[in-house]
Amino acid sequence: MHRLAFVCLAALVLTAFLFIPAxxxxxxxxxxxxxxxxxxGPGDIxxxxxxxxxxxxxxxxxxGFVVPETCSHVLTTAPVGGVRVTAKRIVFSGSLAITPPGGSGVLLVADEDLVLTPGSSIIAGGVNNLSTTLAANIAIARASVALKAGTTCRLLGTFLRGNPVSGFGQVGxxxxxxxxxxxxxxxxxxxxxxxxxxxVDASHSALGPAISLRRCDDSRQNPNGNDNGVIDDGDFPCSLTLPGPLAAGHDAVNAFCSPPNVIRALNNPLVVVSAGDxxxxxxGVGNELESRYRITIIAENGDVDLRNATLTNAIPPVVPPGGPIISIFADPAGVTRFPLFREAATGPFSGAIDVTGACFQSPNPVQLNGAVTGAPAGPGCSGGARGGTPPVPPAGLVCDLQGNNNGVLDAGDFPCTVTLPGPAAGALAQANAVCASIPGAPDVAIGKTAEPPTVIEGGAITYTLIVQNVSAVTAGDxxxxxxxPAGTSFVSCSSSQGSCxxxxGVVTASLGTMAPGAVVxxxxxxxxxxxxxxxxxxNVATVDATGDTNPNNDSDSASTLCTTTSRPPDVTIDKADDPDPVxxxxxxxxxxxVRNLGGVAATNVVVSDPLPASTTFVxxxxxxxxCGHAAGVVTASLGTLAGAETxxxxxxxxxxxxxxxxxxDNTATVSADADSDPTNNSASERTTCTGIGACPHTQGFWKNHPEDWPVGSLAxxxxxxxKDELLAIFRTPVRGDASLNLAHQLIAAxxxxxxxxxxxxxxxxxxxxxxxxxxxxxxxxxxxRSSSVAGRAMTTDxxxxxxxxxxRLTSSCR
Known part of the structure; x- marks a missing residue:
C-alpha cells in the first residue's frame, strides 16, 4: 500500500471543517x-x-439570517420547541447538532433564497414532529430537519441528518x-x-472533497477516526484508502475529489418532485439515492437524468415484494403533491429518462414512465462508473507518483492511500492540494459543413471543419x-493552426496543442x-487528442448532392414553416x-404559392x-437555374x-420548361394554429416544449x-442570480x-x-444578488x- 502525505502552509488553513463541540x-x-x-460584519446585528x-x-x-462557518453548536439539551428561524434570506455556513435521542428539530424558512455552504451541517436526532401545523407545506410537513425557501435553495457540500429510524425523523x-x-x-x-x-439539479460535481473529509471521522475508513460525529483534530492524521482494481480506483479518486451526492432514506420513502427537470x-461516479421503501422521482414538466446514478431500495431487511418500488415519472399529464410521501403522477408521460450507466438495485421491477434513453449498468453494477465505462486516468494523478510512476494511472498504482496530516482546520486545503494535481481529461470536438449543397459533376466542393477544445485542460497531439469520398479529387487543404x-485519399491535419476553449x-x-x-x-471527419475520453463529439459529416451533365432539367421544391404551432x-x-437536380439548365422556372384562407400576405x-403577390397567390419568377443550382x-x-x-395548409409548386420529373414539383406544409394561448403556461412547459413556441426570438x-439562447437561459440554474430568476419568468410570460x-x-x-x-x-x-436593490426589484417582478x-392572474384560467 502506498502512502502519500500532503503538508500545507499555515496561510492555506481553512476553518470550514473545524468542528468544536459546544x-x-x-x-x-x-x-x-x-x-x-x-x-x-460591521453594520450587521x-x-x-x-x-x-x-x-x-x-x-x-x-x-437576512447568517450563521458563519465559525459558529458551531452541539446541543446536548434539546430546546423545547426546536430551533426555528424565519428570515428574508438565510445563509448557513456553520454546524448545529441536537444530540439527545428524544430531542427537537430544526426549521429554517427563507422568504427568498436559502444557502447551505461547504462544510455546514445540521443534525437533529430528535423525533419531534417539528412542523405539524405546516401540513400545507408538503415536503416539510413531518420533518425534524425542515428547509423552506420562497425562491432558490442551494445545498453546497452540506450534511443534513434527521433521526434515521423514527417515522418523524424526516428531512424535508x-x-x-x-x-x-x-x-x-x-x-x-x-x-x-x-x-x-x-x-431539482444534482448534476454538478465540482465542489471538492466535502463528503470525503467526513470519512476522516469514521474509524472504519480512517484508522484514526474517533467516531464522534464531527471533524476535529482527533481524526488526524487521516488516511483514506482508494482501493483497486483500476476501475474502482478511478471511482474512488473521482469520488474523493468531486464527490457525488448521497441521499439516504433509511426507514421511509425518498421522494423528489420538480416542476421542471x-x-x-x-x-463517472454517480449520485447515490437510497430508501428502504419507495424511491419516487417526478419531473412535472421536464426530463429525468439518472446517468451513472445508483438507486437502491433493497436495504436489509428487505421489505416483502410489493413494498419497495423505484418509480420515475417524466413530464406526466398530472401530478398530485401530497404530504406524508404520497406524491403521485398520471400519464401519458411525455418526457425523457436517461438511464445511461445507472444502477438499479430493487427486489421489484423498476417503473420508468417516459421515453427511456441509454442503457443502465449490468447485473451487480460493479466496477467503473457503477458498471458503466470507467473514466480514463487523468495525467499526473497523485497515486501514480507514489505508485509505479509510469505517467498513467494503472492497476499497479492500487490500492493507494492518501494521508491528510491535519489539523482539522487545514484539512480542506490539504485535500484540495491532492485534487489539484488531477487536471481532468481533455475533450476536443469537431463540426463540419459542405458548400454548395448541390453540385454538378466535377464541380468544386468546399468543406469547412471547426475543431474546438471544449474542456478545461490543454489538449495535446x-x-x-x-x-x-469515393470519386472526389483532392485540391487543397489549409488550417489556421498546425499542418494539413x-x-x-486521406486528408490529415496535425494541430498540435490546443488550449482550453481554443478553436481551429x-x-x-x-x-x-x-x-x-x-x-x-x-464526407465524415474525425478528431482525436491524447486522453480524450468523450467519443460523442469526435466526428461529424456533411453531404452534397452531385448531378451529371447528361441529366436533363429536373426542378424540385421543399418547404418549411416557422413557427409551428403559430x-x-x-x-x-x-x-x-428550389433546386435543379439536372446537369442542364432549367429555363422559365416559376414558383406558385396560393396562400391559405384568412392569412395576410406580408x-x-x-x-x-x-417575387410578388396578387389575389392571394405568391408568384416567384426565377428565370434560368443552371445545373445543380439552388x-x-x-x-x-x-x-x-x-x-x-x-x-x-399551404402547398407551393414549381415548374420549368422541359422538366424531366413532375413528381417532385410540389411541397406542402401544415401549421397548427394552436389554442394553447387561451391560458398561460409555466416556464417549465415552455422549456420542455420548444416545438410549441409561437416565436423564434425574444427581446x-x-x-x-x-430560440437556442433562450433555451440555454431556461436550462441555466438560478443559483441566487436574480437576473436569471427574472429572465426565466419573463421569457415564459x-x-x-x-x-x-x-x-x-x-x-x-x-x-x-x-x-x-x-x-x-x-x-x-x-x-x-437577490438581496441587492436591483435583485429585490427583479424578484418582485x-x-x-x-x-x-x-x-393565477387570468380569471378564466384559475
Missing part, C-alpha cells in the same frame, strides 16, 4: 444580515444564541424555484424534496482525419465525382428551397428573379385571427435572443403573450422587467410574472 455559546456568532452580503437556539422562534422578514426541503444539490449528504428516516416552480446525472496534408478552422477543397459515382457525396394573428414564415423575398425564397404572412385559426431588456394569452393583466410588469434588465451590458446572466404564467 453548548450554546456565551457570545453571539449568528447575525441579522442588514447589508445583504451573506456575511456577518449580532444575535444572541438564546434568540435562535433557545426554543424561541426568530422571525425577521426585513433582514421545499423551495419555490430551483434546488441545487452539490457534494452533499442527506441521511434520515425519510426524505422529501420538492421544487414548486423550478428544477430532475437532474441526477453525473459523469490533436489530429483530424478525413477520408475523402493529403496522401492515399480547416478548409478542404475537392472536386465532385463524375459519371456513375456522382450522387449523394457524404398563435392566432402571429407571424408565420415559409421557407421554400412579404416575399428571393435572391434571384422576382435558390431559397421566404414568404412571410400573418396567421388567421382567433376564431378562424385552426389548421393552416429581454435591450438584447435580442435567439412573453411566450404566453405571443401565444395569445391575455396580456392586459401583465403588460406593465413585462415592461418594468425589461427596464430592470436594460441597464446591463451584454447578454444574460448578469449575476445580480419575477413573482408577479410567475403568478401570471401559472394562470
Amino acid at each position: 453548548e450554546v455559546q456565551a457570545h453571539p456568532c449568528a447575525c441579522r444580515d442588514v447589508d445583504g452580503d451573506g456575511k456577518c 449580532p444575535i444572541d444564541d438564546a434568540q435562535w437556539l433557545g426554543g424561541v422562534q426568530l422571525v425577521d422578514h426585513v433582514n 426541503i421545499q423551495c419555490g424555484d430551483d434546488i441545487t444539490i452539490v457534494g452533499s449528504e442527506i441521511v434520515a428516516a425519510g426524505i422529501d424534496i420538492q421544487s414548486l416552480r423550478g428544477d 430532475a437532474d441526477f446525472g453525473l459523469p 490533436v489530429a483530424v482525419t478525413d477520408p475523402l 496534408s493529403h496522401a492515399g 478552422t480547416i478548409s478542404l477543397a475537392v472536386l465532385a465525382p463524375t459519371g456513375a459515382q456522382c450522387g449523394l457525396v457524404e 398563435a392566432p394573428g402571429g407571424d408565420l414564415v415559409y421557407t421554400l428551397v 412579404s416575399c423575398t428571393t435572391p434571384k428573379g422576382t 435558390v431559397t425564397l421566404t414568404i412571410a404572412v400573418k396567421a388567421p385571427p382567433a376564431g378562424l385559426c385552426s389548421v393552416i 429581454l431588456g435591450d438584447e435580442t435572443y435567439t 412573453k411566450l404566453n403573450v405571443a401565444a395569445g394569452a391575455d396580456s392586459s393583466v401583465i403588460a406593465g410588469t413585462i415592461a418594468h422587467a425589461d427596464s430592470l434588465l436594460a441597464p446591463f451590458s451584454g447578454k444574460l446572466p448578469y449575476g445580480v 419575477a413573482r408577479a410574472l410567475d403568478a401570471y404564467n401559472n394562470g
Whole structure:
C-alpha cells in the first residue's frame, strides 16, 4: 500500500471543517444580515444564541439570517420547541447538532433564497414532529430537519441528518424555484424534496472533497477516526484508502475529489418532485439515492437524468415484494403533491429518462414512465462508473507518483492511500492540494459543413471543419482525419493552426496543442465525382487528442448532392414553416428551397404559392428573379437555374385571427420548361394554429416544449435572443442570480403573450422587467444578488410574472 502525505502552509488553513463541540455559546456568532452580503460584519446585528437556539422562534422578514462557518453548536439539551428561524434570506455556513435521542428539530424558512455552504451541517436526532401545523407545506410537513425557501435553495457540500429510524425523523426541503444539490449528504428516516416552480439539479460535481473529509471521522475508513460525529483534530492524521482494481480506483479518486451526492432514506420513502427537470446525472461516479421503501422521482414538466446514478431500495431487511418500488415519472399529464410521501403522477408521460450507466438495485421491477434513453449498468453494477465505462486516468494523478510512476494511472498504482496530516482546520486545503494535481481529461470536438449543397459533376466542393477544445485542460497531439469520398479529387487543404496534408485519399491535419476553449478552422477543397459515382457525396471527419475520453463529439459529416451533365432539367421544391404551432394573428414564415437536380439548365422556372384562407400576405423575398403577390397567390419568377443550382425564397404572412385559426395548409409548386420529373414539383406544409394561448403556461412547459413556441426570438431588456439562447437561459440554474430568476419568468410570460394569452393583466410588469434588465451590458446572466436593490426589484417582478404564467392572474384560467 502506498502512502502519500500532503503538508500545507499555515496561510492555506481553512476553518470550514473545524468542528468544536459546544453548548450554546456565551457570545453571539449568528447575525441579522442588514447589508445583504451573506456575511456577518460591521453594520450587521449580532444575535444572541438564546434568540435562535433557545426554543424561541426568530422571525425577521426585513433582514437576512447568517450563521458563519465559525459558529458551531452541539446541543446536548434539546430546546423545547426546536430551533426555528424565519428570515428574508438565510445563509448557513456553520454546524448545529441536537444530540439527545428524544430531542427537537430544526426549521429554517427563507422568504427568498436559502444557502447551505461547504462544510455546514445540521443534525437533529430528535423525533419531534417539528412542523405539524405546516401540513400545507408538503415536503416539510413531518420533518425534524425542515428547509423552506420562497425562491432558490442551494445545498453546497452540506450534511443534513434527521433521526434515521423514527417515522418523524424526516428531512424535508421545499423551495419555490430551483434546488441545487452539490457534494452533499442527506441521511434520515425519510426524505422529501420538492421544487414548486423550478428544477431539482444534482448534476454538478465540482465542489471538492466535502463528503470525503467526513470519512476522516469514521474509524472504519480512517484508522484514526474517533467516531464522534464531527471533524476535529482527533481524526488526524487521516488516511483514506482508494482501493483497486483500476476501475474502482478511478471511482474512488473521482469520488474523493468531486464527490457525488448521497441521499439516504433509511426507514421511509425518498421522494423528489420538480416542476421542471430532475437532474441526477453525473459523469463517472454517480449520485447515490437510497430508501428502504419507495424511491419516487417526478419531473412535472421536464426530463429525468439518472446517468451513472445508483438507486437502491433493497436495504436489509428487505421489505416483502410489493413494498419497495423505484418509480420515475417524466413530464406526466398530472401530478398530485401530497404530504406524508404520497406524491403521485398520471400519464401519458411525455418526457425523457436517461438511464445511461445507472444502477438499479430493487427486489421489484423498476417503473420508468417516459421515453427511456441509454442503457443502465449490468447485473451487480460493479466496477467503473457503477458498471458503466470507467473514466480514463487523468495525467499526473497523485497515486501514480507514489505508485509505479509510469505517467498513467494503472492497476499497479492500487490500492493507494492518501494521508491528510491535519489539523482539522487545514484539512480542506490539504485535500484540495491532492485534487489539484488531477487536471481532468481533455475533450476536443469537431463540426463540419459542405458548400454548395448541390453540385454538378466535377464541380468544386468546399468543406469547412471547426475543431474546438471544449474542456478545461490543454489538449495535446490533436489530429483530424478525413477520408475523402469515393470519386472526389483532392485540391487543397489549409488550417489556421498546425499542418494539413493529403496522401492515399486521406486528408490529415496535425494541430498540435490546443488550449482550453481554443478553436481551429480547416478548409478542404475537392472536386465532385463524375459519371456513375456522382450522387449523394457524404464526407465524415474525425478528431482525436491524447486522453480524450468523450467519443460523442469526435466526428461529424456533411453531404452534397452531385448531378451529371447528361441529366436533363429536373426542378424540385421543399418547404418549411416557422413557427409551428403559430398563435392566432402571429407571424408565420415559409421557407421554400428550389433546386435543379439536372446537369442542364432549367429555363422559365416559376414558383406558385396560393396562400391559405384568412392569412395576410406580408412579404416575399428571393435572391434571384422576382417575387410578388396578387389575389392571394405568391408568384416567384426565377428565370434560368443552371445545373445543380439552388435558390431559397421566404414568404412571410400573418396567421388567421382567433376564431378562424385552426389548421393552416399551404402547398407551393414549381415548374420549368422541359422538366424531366413532375413528381417532385410540389411541397406542402401544415401549421397548427394552436389554442394553447387561451391560458398561460409555466416556464417549465415552455422549456420542455420548444416545438410549441409561437416565436423564434425574444427581446429581454435591450438584447435580442435567439430560440437556442433562450433555451440555454431556461436550462441555466438560478443559483441566487436574480437576473436569471427574472429572465426565466419573463421569457415564459412573453411566450404566453405571443401565444395569445391575455396580456392586459401583465403588460406593465413585462415592461418594468425589461427596464430592470436594460441597464446591463451584454447578454444574460448578469449575476445580480437577490438581496441587492436591483435583485429585490427583479424578484418582485419575477413573482408577479410567475403568478401570471401559472394562470393565477387570468380569471378564466384559475
